[in-house]
Every structure is written in structure tokens, then in C-alpha cells.
Amino acid sequence: MEKIRSIEQLDGLRDRLGLKQGAVTRSLTFCAGTGCRAYGSMDVVEAFRKELKKRGLSRKVAVKTTGCHGFCERGPMVLISPEGIFYEQVAGKDVPEIVEKTILNHEVIDRLLYKDPKTGEPVPKEADIPFYRLQNRLLLGENLLIDPTSIEDYIARGGYRALAKALKQMRPEQIIDEVERSGLRGRGGGGFPTGRKWRSCREAEGEIKYVICNADEGDPGAYMDRSLLEGNPHMILEGMIIGAYAIGAQQGYIYVRNEYPLAVDHASQALKAARRHGFLGEDILGSGFTFDVKITRGGGAFVCGESTALMASLEGRPGEPRAKYVHTVDRGLFDMPTNLNNVESWANIPRIVLDGADSFAKLGTKGSKGTKIFSLVGKINNTGLVEVPMGMRLREIIFDIGGGIPDGKRFKAVQTGGPSGGCLPEERLDLRVDFDELAAAGSMMGSGGMIVMDEDNCMVDVARYFVTFLEEESCGKCTPCREGLRRMKEILTDICEGRGQKDAVEQLERLGRAMKAASLCELGRTAANPVLTTIRYFRDEYEAHITKKKCPAFVCRKLVHYSINPKKCVGCQACARACPAHCISGGKKKVHVIDQDRCIHCGSCFDACKFDAVKRK
């Protein structure tokens, strides 16, 4: 492959690729993100390839595997172009039928279509499904169109045009002005204005400068960064190269979680392809600018998402944060000026450079511009990744796009911002989601995780979950975070197990305030948020645990007691078989009894009983 040296050469290549791709009239697009692969999507793809080959259609119908489409609930899925037909939960056995009916005879198979839950009507086209229709998928939408392992696909979609524009037609300062004017704020959680960060780093003194892409997506329940890096690695890479040029950096790093093997693989392939085409390396596009990127895998520590900890671990040291009296843009990696941005922030850059700051700033609220990707997970019908303009109401995201709560249960809370964020109750559903509104409500944007909880979730247990998580992940360098979390965990465990003291809530609040004031890094400073917000909005649940020794949601095991209603028990023995402690007695067709002394409160009998005979209280 000849290296590309000029804009004309890039345009020529794109036109040739466009013609080639335009010649294919029909194509099948499969989601091959981590989620759909776990559903077995690759087996379905293989089945399609075989079936098409058998019928001699291999040349006429293109089969494309792409990154995550976002609608993870419905995988494995296939999108048939040009009609735009969307089939969900496709299995290997459906393949011959799809080829026969839809590909050859243009018939739609109703059985495989998405059904509108409200009307029950099948929706044939992907674009009409409410989950997709109500979003604004500027970044994620590209995932559907691109094979992440093919740089040609990316170039054909107009990829690297922004880089060419930046290198050939813009001065570094102009790029920074544009990014600053767009109002882009860091998507990793902090929400710091990206343009301002770039400017400080450009102005900082240092022979060598670095840019880093933070793909150490540690927030449990958030996976938008993975999906972007997995599904469209060149977009992130292009953003990084533009950023490096604007800042004056020579070396870049992508720090990615080791738990994301597919993202590591796709990003590595992207780097190689970009070097082959001359987008990385020396004299990029004939501009004289030299830059390269290296991938580093994380070691599985949540705290490494923090910028100074991440840099320490890049240097081969344990990922412990340092106090930021001196900013990393002045002295970061190897004591050199370093600019770190999150995956999603980098992904927004090519669009801003190409279409201009105004087109980006059109969307969003006063203080938060553009779109944001959220991972909508937990007790929600349409689990998946959603990209919406900043300022959309929580209610719209959860109920209109997300399709509400499964099994007709009642919504209880939504947790935003991962372990550093907070839980928001039903009264707050009309909140417009942006950096400032969420912070005002006691939560935060974080990287964009949205975990929906229903009436079966106990908020004290959720607070304990986050505190346990953070206590394990705290690096232990500063005392408020290390000891504060440990004490909080003890207090919350006591509450969950029925030993809660009367002043436990006040103790938690006092600890939370101290941690917020005195911790070294953001992990510690925000660690109390899940506890403080659950106290703020769900104080009654804490009271029930402490004074009544009851868990209203029947989650905290030590506070739940199971017994069998003799009037309803038919003696089917299902509960006795399910009981791991073997503490249910009673023979066939006889009323069963739970031995309370040996009961481990696991709830297996409650789940197993089909006659509603097992009571819990």
C-alpha cells in the first residue's frame, strides 16, 4: 500500500472505494460487538456465509460484521440493506429462511421483527424502532456502517478527511480555537472544557509532549468507550492525531482495559493500518508532522482511570494518583506536558474539525454541548447504548428510548455516573441530563453509565455495593479514602445485617463530608456520593433497616425470613430440591416446613415455588 501524501490522493482513494462499495447492491450487516458475540452472533454470521455460498450468492450479497449497534437487548441482530430491514434475536436455524424469503424474494419475515411493546405491531425497518428513532447517533451511528478492522470502510465514509483538513489547511491554534468554541467538555466524567485543556498543554513548556486516550473504562455498567474503540477505532485515532498536531505532541498512548480483548485487538489493527497508509509515523500526509501511538493494557485497577494514576502505570509504576498541585498538562507522563482525554472526547474531534464548531454546538444545553452516549442497563427493557443530545430528560431516556421497566415493575431509582455518581429517585425523572444539572442533584455525569433500578432493589444494598467496590479499588495512599471507605462499609454492612446503630446515618454523613474535603483524588472525593444520595432520597429505607430491622425490597438476606404457607403448599418438593442447605422437610404431597435454624436465607425456595406458597417477610 502506497502511503497517502496529499488531500487529492485521499479523495481519489475514497472515490475508488466508494465506487467499489456502491457496486454491491445488497448487504447483510451483523453486530459483532462483545455483547452480541456472547449471544453467538459469530455462529450466525458463519451460517449465513455458508448458506450464501451454497446458493451461489457470495458475490452478490456482502456480509459485514461491525462493532456494537447499541441495541444489546435484542442480539444477535442483522440489518439487511438497502431495504433497512432489521431482524432481532436471529439464530442459526433462521438463516435458510432469511436467505430464501428476504434476500431472494424480498419478503419480510414477521416473526423476526422487533415488536412495538405498546401496540404489539411489528416494526420492519430499523429506523422506525423507537429505540433508534429517538436518538441522535452521531458517533454510534457510524458503528453500523463500518467494519472496524477495515480502514477502507472508514476512509470510504469520509474518514481521515478531518485530519487532512487539519494538517493542510489549519494552524494548530485554529484547531484549538475551533474545539474551544464547540464547547466540548471531557466525556470521561470531569467535564473539563477540552479546548482549554489543549491550549494549556500547547502553551506548556517541554521538549516532548504526549497525548493519551483514556480507555480504562472502569465504571461498572458503562461500556460506551469499549463500543467506540471496538466499533470505530479509526475515529478515535484520527481525533488523537489531530489533537497531537494541535498540541504539538510526538507520542500518543491508548490505555485500554485488559478486560476488553476485542477493543485491544481492533485498536492494534487500526494502528497498523494507519501506519501503512501514512496517517501515523513520520511526515504524516506530507505535512512534516510526526506522531505515533502505542497501546497499553491496563492491569485491572479502577483507580487507573484517574489521570495521574494512569500516567504512573504507563511509566511502569503502581497506579497511585498524586495531588494535582501541578497539572498534568504541565507535568504529566515522564514529567512532560501531557494531554489526556477520554475515548468519547477524542471521537468527537474529527466531526468538530470537519463540520465546524457551530454544527457541534447546535445540539445540547447552555453549558453542555453535543451528544452524549449513555449505557442504559439494569432493570430496563431495552438495555443498550443510547446517544442523545445533552439536555434530554431522564424520563425520555428511560421510558421512551429504554422502553421502561420489565415485568410491569415500578421504577425506583436511576444511578448515574458509576461508583462516583449518585442515585436519583422518581421525583427527579424530569431532570435534563447535562453536566451541571446532574451535579446539582448530587450525582454526576461520570462516563455515562445509567443503571436503572426497580422496586426489587434495595437502596442500602446498592450503597453498600458501591462502597465495597470502592473500598477494594481504593489505592490506599491517602487516609480519608482508605479508612473512610472501610468504616462506611462496616456501617453499611451492619445496617444490612440488622445491627445498624441509631446514629448510623449521621455517622455516614459525617464520614462522607470528611472524605469529600480531604481525599487526594477524585476517587476519594466522590466516593461518598452513592451513600449520600441514597440517604438524601431514600432515607426511609435506611430507617426501615435500622429501626424495624426490615429490608423493604427483600434483598438484605439477614433481614428476610422465609416460611411456607401450609394452605398453599401442594407438596411438590420443588423448594426442597432447590434448597442448597437441605433444610426443607416434608415428603411428597405433604406440607413442607423450613427449618429456620439452618435456613441460609438464600431465596432459592421462593424462586422455585410455582404455587406462591413460600412467603417472605
Add this chain to the structure above:
Amino acid sequence: MATQTVNRILRRYGNDPTDIIAILQDVQQAYRYLPRDVMETLSARLDIPLSRIYHLATFFRAFSLEPRGKHELQVCLGTACHVRGAPRILEALERRLKIKAGQTTSDLEITLETVNCVGACALGPVVVVDGNARGKLNPQRAERLLEPILPEAAPKRSKAKRPPAKAKRSGAPGKKKAPARKAKKKSTVGKAASSAAARPARAGKKVVAGKRAGKRTAKKAKR
């Protein structure tokens, strides 16, 4: 043999000490843990104090100072999985395997771990079995995941169907060591990390030796 592997890994990173974490990751992958002698070699070759390598080895979740099992079960405890009942799945697996999260069965067959999030939240609760995510689990279904990797976990009726060769392999070499290792683990688990440092390494050597011996006998048998 051992040094060859280490040499290969070091060459891959051009003996660069700043790549120590990546090097340790590769060592972990090759040996399924970080043997003490390998850490000593790395310390000498990269001119990094052993204490710092040990600091890294205990800081990051990805590293283990004790040999991990042939099969790895990772129970996702991400928030989405948690609210959908992941803790009960972990409990069920702990009960079934008679080990706690973070431990390995005494025959070195299975390691049970927890992970913070694998990003397959739509499938929650998720367990990753040897790199393959399995989702939409409940405690019963999770226990069934063990069937292919743990011969004794299979329901009784299917026992007869299992090929005898497989049963032999999983039984013979592992069982002899089992009691000794179990005792050792009990003494180290939960103790201060420093005391755990030396012992697992020694145990590791034994395991490597045992493995080789096993291979030799297998070859002999073939002849």
C-alpha cells in the same frame, strides 16, 4: 525452558523497564501466575528492585502470586449484574466448588474470580468461562456452566457417558498434590501479603515440575 519464555517476552518489549506491567501481563498469561523466580529474573534483567515488581504484582488485579486453575470462571459483579442478582450466582458457584472468590480448586482445575464489569450488561448476570461470556444466568444455570469443565459437576446420570480417558487425566496428577496445596492455601489466604510472597512461589515450582513429570509419563504411555 522457563528462561526461554521470559527471554521471548522481554524481547517483545525491547527490555524496556517502563513496559514492566505489560511484561508481567505476558508472564501471567504464560504461567497463569507470577512465579517468584521469574520476578527475580525480571528484577535483575530490567534493573527494577524486586520490591517494586512485588508492589505491582500485588497492586493490580490482573496478577496472581499463586497458580491459577486451568479454567477460569469470572463472575461479573458490575452494577448491572449486581442489580440483576449476580451475588446469588457467586454464592451458588462458591457453594458448588467449595472455594471462595479469588481461590482455586485444590486440583488446580478451576479458579473462581470476580470482575467489575465485562461490558455485556444486556446479558446480565454474566459469567465469563475461559474467555467466553455466558449471560442471562440464574444460580441453577450458572452451576450448569460447570458441567463441561468439571467432570464431577455433571449430573449423575451422564457420568457413564464421559470418556474414561478424560476422567483419568483430571484425577491422577492433580489429586496427589491436592491435600498439600489445600493446606498451604488455607494458611496464606487472607494473611498479610508479605507472608504470602515466598510460599506460593515455592508451590509454583513444584507445580511446574509436576506438570513436566506428567507430560513425560504421558509420552511414555504413548510409546
